[in-house]
Amino acid sequence: MDEQVYDPQALQDKWLPRWERLDAFRMGEDPQDPRPRKYMLDMFPYPSGDLHMGHGEVFAIADVIARYWFQKGYNVLHPIGWDSFGLPAENAAIKRNAHPAEWTYKNIETQANSFRRYAISFDWTRRLHTSDPEYYRWNQWLFNRFFERGLAYRRGGLVNWCPNDQTVLANEQVVAGRCERCGAEVVRRELTQWYFKITDYADRLLDDMEQLEGGWPERVMTMQRNWIGRSTGADVVFEIEGHGPVTVYTTRPDTLFGATFFVVAADAPLAEQIVAPDRRAALDDYRSEVAKLSDIERLSTEKEKTGVFLGVHAINPVNGERIPVWAADYVLSDYGHGAIMAVPAHDQRDLDFARKFGLPVQVVLHTGMADPGETGIATPGEGTLVNSGPLDGLSKAGAIAKIIEILETQGKGAGAVNYRLRDWLLSRQRFWGTPIPIIHCADCGEVPVPDDQLPVTLPDLRGEALAPKGVAPLASATDWVNVDCPKCGGPAKRDTDTMDTFVDSSWYFLRYLDPHYEGGPFEVEKAKQWGPIDQYVGGVEHAVLHLMYSRFFIKVLYDMGMVTFTEPFMRLLNQGQVINQGKAMSKTLGNGVDLGEQIDSFGVDAVRLTMVFAGPPEDDIDWADVSPAASQKFLARALRVMGEVSSAPGADFETGDIELRKVTHRTIDEVTRLIDTYRFNVAIARLMELTTAARRAIDSGSGPADPAVREAAEALAVMLSLIAPYTAEEGWERLGHQATVAKAGWPQADPALLVQESVTCVIQVAGKVRDRVDVSPDISDGDLEALALASDKVQAYLSGTPRKVIVRAPKLVNIVP
RNA sequence: GCCCCCGUAGCCCAAUGGCAGAGGCAAGCCCCUUAAAAGGGCUCGAGUGCGGGUUCAAGUCCCGCCGGGGGCACCA
Numbered sequence: 032m033d034e035q036v037y038d039p040q041a042l043q044d045k046w047l048p049r050w051e052r053l054d055a056f057r058m059g060e061d062p063q064d065p066r067p068r069k070y071m072l073d074m075f076p077y078p079s080g081d082l083h084m085g086h087g088e089v090f091a092i093a094d095v096i097a098r099y100w101f102q103k104g105y106n107v108l109h110p111i112g113w114d115s116f117g118l119p120a121e122n123a124a125i126k127r128n129a130h131p132a133e134w135t136y137k138n139i140e141t142q143a144n145s146f147r148r149y150a151i152s153f154d155w156t157r158r159l160h161t162s163d164p165e166y167y168r169w170n171q172w173l174f175n176r177f178f179e180r181g182l183a184y185r186r187g188g189l190v191n192w193c194p195n196d197q198t199v200l201a202n203e204q205v206v207a208g209r210c211e212r213c214g215a216e217v218v219r220r221e222l223t224q225w226y227f228k229i230t231d232y233a234d235r236l237l238d239d240m241e242q243l244e245g246g247w248p249e250r251v252m253t254m255q256r257n258w259i260g261r262s263t264g265a266d267v268v269f270e271i272e273g274h275g276p277v278t279v280y281t282t283r284p285d286t287l288f289g290a291t292f293f294v295v296a297a298d299a300p301l302a303e304q305i306v307a308p309d310r311r312a313a314l315d316d317y318r319s320e321v322a323k324l325s326d327i328e329r330l331s332t333e334k335e336k337t338g339v340f341l342g343v344h345a346i347n348p349v350n351g352e353r354i355p356v357w358a359a360d361y362v363l364s365d366y367g368h369g370a371i372m373a374v375p376a377h378d379q380r381d382l383d384f385a386r387k388f389g390l391p392v393q394v395v396l397h398t399g400m401a402d403p404g405e406t407g408i409a410t411p412g413e414g415t416l417v418n419s420g421p422l423d424g425l426s427k428a429g430a431i432a433k434i435i436e437i438l439e440t441q442g443k444g445a446g447a448v449n450y451r452l453r454d455w456l457l458s459r460q461r462f463w464g465t466p467i468p469i470i471h472c473a474d475c476g477e478v479p480v481p482d483d484q485l486p487v488t489l490p491d492l493r494g495e496a497l498a499p500k501g502v503a504p505l506a507s508a509t510d511w512v513n514v515d516c517p518k519c520g521g522p523a524k525r526d527t528d529t530m531d532t533f534v535d536s537s538w539y540f541l542r543y544l545d546p547h548y549e550g551g552p553f554e555v556e557k558a559k560q561w562g563p564i565d566q567y568v569g570g571v572e573h574a575v576l577h578l579m580y581s582r583f584f585i586k587v588l589y590d591m592g593m594v595t596f597t598e599p600f601m602r603l604l605n606q607g608q609v610i611n612q613g614k615a616m617s618k619t620l621g622n623g624v625d626l627g628e629q630i631d632s633f634g635v636d637a638v639r640l641t642m643v644f645a646g647p648p649e650d651d652i653d654w655a656d657v658s659p660a661a662s663q664k665f666l667a668r669a670l671r672v673m674g675e676v677s678s679a680p681g682a683d684f685e686t687g688d689i690e691l692r693k694v695t696h697r698t699i700d701e702v703t704r705l706i707d708t709y710r711f712n713v714a715i716a717r718l719m720e721l722t723t724a725a726r727r728a729i730d731s732g733s734g735p736a737d738p739a740v741r742e743a744a745e746a747l748a749v750m751l752s753l754i755a756p757y758t759a760e761e762g763w764e765r766l767g768h769q770a771t772v773a774k775a776g777w778p779q780a781d782p783a784l785l786v787q788e789s790v791t792c793v794i795q796v797a798g799k800v801r802d803r804v805d806v807s808p809d810i811s812d813g814d815l816e817a818l819a820l821a822s823d824k825v826q827a828y829l830s831g832t833p834r835k836v837i838v839r840a841p842k843l844v845n846i847v848p
Numbered sequence: 849g850c851c852c853c854c855g856u857a858g859c860c861c862a863a864u865g866g867c868a869g870a871g872g873c874a875a876g877c878c879c880c881u882u883a884a885a886a887g888g889g890c891u892c893g894a895g896u897g898c899g900g901g902u903u904c905a906a907g908u909c910c911c912g913c914c915g916g917g918g919g920c921a922c923c924a
Contacts, residue, residue, distance in 0.1 A: 257919080264924080329922090362922085366923045661872065713862065800867055843867080847905095
């Protein structure tokens with residue numbers, strides 16, 4: 032190899048095959064292995080074509096941490112796999128009249144090759160693909176366990192339907208009324224679907240977040256808290272005349288005396304049950320009107336309140352007042368009890384409705400604000416209860432406690448908790464996913480496929496057979512669908528839905544421990560050793576999707592006794608996006624940057640370095656603001672320094688130039704701290720300085736034969752190996768060492784070389800710098816103060832005795848005249 | 849509308865309440881070279897979005913604005 036020019040392609044061609052032979056990143060399997068374990072997990076990719084710039088960033092960042100752990104001597108698990116079920120494969124298959132597996136596995140190979148070239152420190156022996164029957168078999172096994180525990184169930188109800196993808200979606204997959212995948216407007220449909228009972232775990236999902244404090248970004252936890260949306264209040268029973276008791280949920284039972292009307296969700300069955308005969312036509316009209324609205328229109332806060340009087344009245348349980356019952360779409364049928372008591376004085380939504388339809392406003396809480404009936408502004412805050420019988424004079428909190436007590440003794444209500452979180456709708460009417468292992472039998476009902484008959488593999492459908500026709504594609508595979516009931520042996524049919532692919536990703540990190548294990552989804556003993564994950568790295572787009580589902584799965588597995596921890600990911604790092612010219616890369620904008628092309632132009636190391644050096648890992652990287660060419664220059668410079676060292680390996684560093692040695696050890700010390708705190712960009716800046724210092728020593732200092740230069744270059748090689756493995760490996764070889772630098776061991780800073788024999792102390796008068804003196808780092812406050820006051824430059828600004836002297840030895844003295 | 853984060857040289861970014869600049873890009877200059885490229889070196893540059901406050905001392909803490917980004921938004 033030509034040592035004069037930096038040729039990244041040649042470095043890659045040289046080292047990649049050697050590394051493959053060394054296989055340095057295998058997890059240690061020996062349970063007696065004394066090394067402490069570390070588990071690094073990158074969010075596994077979906078195989079849509081080749082790796083893109085976003086992958087380039089996230090894997091580069093995670094690899095710095097993983098390689099750091101390897102250098103520090105941990106037993107590291109850093110696996111890779113593919114989230115390979117999903118719609119794009121299916122759509123591609125329809126278009127090309129092919130099988131989704133062809134497209135999927137071809138892309139996986141492409142990405143795997145790119146990962147190898149990108150030099151990520153994976154243990155390739157743990158590779159898995161969720162679309163392999165040996166993987167999804169365990170989705171089905173887990174489904175059976177959930178089913179046994181009553182955590183998987185089937186029910187009818189209004190669901191979100193994506194007309195473009197022709198499937199239902201979970202609540203989490205609907206963003207502002209649109210399909211999270213394709214952006215199509217979601218419509219509501221009445222369908223019978225499978226659900227996971229995640230709501231049973233709402234409290235634990237919320238309360239266990241305590242364990243993640245400090246380890247997860249605050250905003251992700253906020254999003255999850257909002258999503259779960261726990262609220263406390265009371266259930267209150269109103270009697271509806273001519274119908275019977277109806278319960279409502281309220282967070283403000285203290286305002287019960289201010290309820291002036293009652294609203295049921297227009298789409299709730301209750302509305303048609305209670306409507307007066309002469310109002311039925313009006314309700315039907317209103318309901319069809321509401322049904323026409325999209326979610327986006329319905330949820331708009333700009334929209335005026337609508338509703339219809341149902342011709343019946345409800346009786347307020349505490350004062351016997353008759354209040355009219357309305358139906359409206361601002362009340363949701365699937366939250367609380369689908370009906371509310373309306374207190375317009377203290378709730379803006381109710382007030383808007385009251386003003387629209389001329390309903391009375393009754394103030395029951397003095398807040399010091401103007402009358403809501405006059406201003407149209409509800410007063411939801413604190414205050415003193417009025418017009419409320421036994422509650423009068425109480426505070427809001429006092430009244431809430433008191434009214435709950437009253438309701439409970441009268442049997443008219445009780446304290447209650449509600450959640451925004453809904454159960455996880457998991458069935459999908461598409462092909463390329465895990466078949467739900469249920470057989471429907473006319474006599475036995477829903478019968479799980481026995482574990483020993485798993486996996487239920489997908490039938491061989493391709494091309495046109497996969498095209499959406501409003502029913503699940505699996506329904507057309509009649510040979511597959513028609514089976515004998517496992518219970519009674521009679522004729523029965525398989526469930527034709529497949530599972531949401533978020534099921535696949537909810538537990539994949541446990542499968543990595545032994546991806547071919549046949550005794551269960553994972554080996555319980557290994558999960559005990561390796562879980563939970565020490566560091567998870569991935570995009571923030573999964574804040575309430577994958578991350579919530581995984582947390583739920585782990586809690587269920589914990590209850591099953593299969594894992595010993597209740598949270599899967601102890602630390603979470605959300606890397607930023609790679610953008611270009613201030614905007615997300617997109618085909619329509621034509622501002623896309625291709626990772627492969629960047630690598631071809633600048634080399635793997637320069638691209639990785641650029642990703643990590645651009646800024647803090649959470650920040651977006653604007654590719655227009657960074658310079659992979661400059662990264663390449665630095666790497667070339669570093670490699671030249673390493674190549675110019677002329678002392679022999681093993682040279683005694685102690686005999687080297689002390690000043691350079693101090694720089695080296697200070698750098699080691701700082702870089703260690705910076706990597707520990709994930710400030711990689713700053714760490715790289717320190718490595719650049721070390722490189723410059725070594726360069727100077729070679730050119731105009733102690734020369735290339737000085738052992739201190741070797742010490743600096745060797746430290747540089749090891750530290751640089753986290754970011755630029757090819758360059759570091761080549762430099763390591765030129766320094767006379769055997770591969771691989773990745774396992775050379777993290778350098779140790781010698782504390783003796785970190786102490787300074789003098790530091791510059793700043794002397795301020797009234798906060799302005801007036802003098803500097805070189806002092807010993809362990810000078811006493813008293814000595815330093817005396818020294819400062821003795822300065823002529825300082826004295827020039829003083830007249831008489833200073834009022835105050837602040838001494839911060841050894842760095843600063845501030846004299847207040 | 850509510851909540852959170854961020855505003856430091858032309859640009860990207862550093863700075864446990866203690867000298868505003870570590871590093872990089874760009875710009876300019878010098879050395880090396882027959883020349884260019886590559887390489888080596890030097891220089892330039894902001895008083896920290898605006899206005900108050902706390903403090904001996906504020907980029908850092910507090911309050912109010914302005915600008916940018918994100919989250920939530922009929923969940924009773």
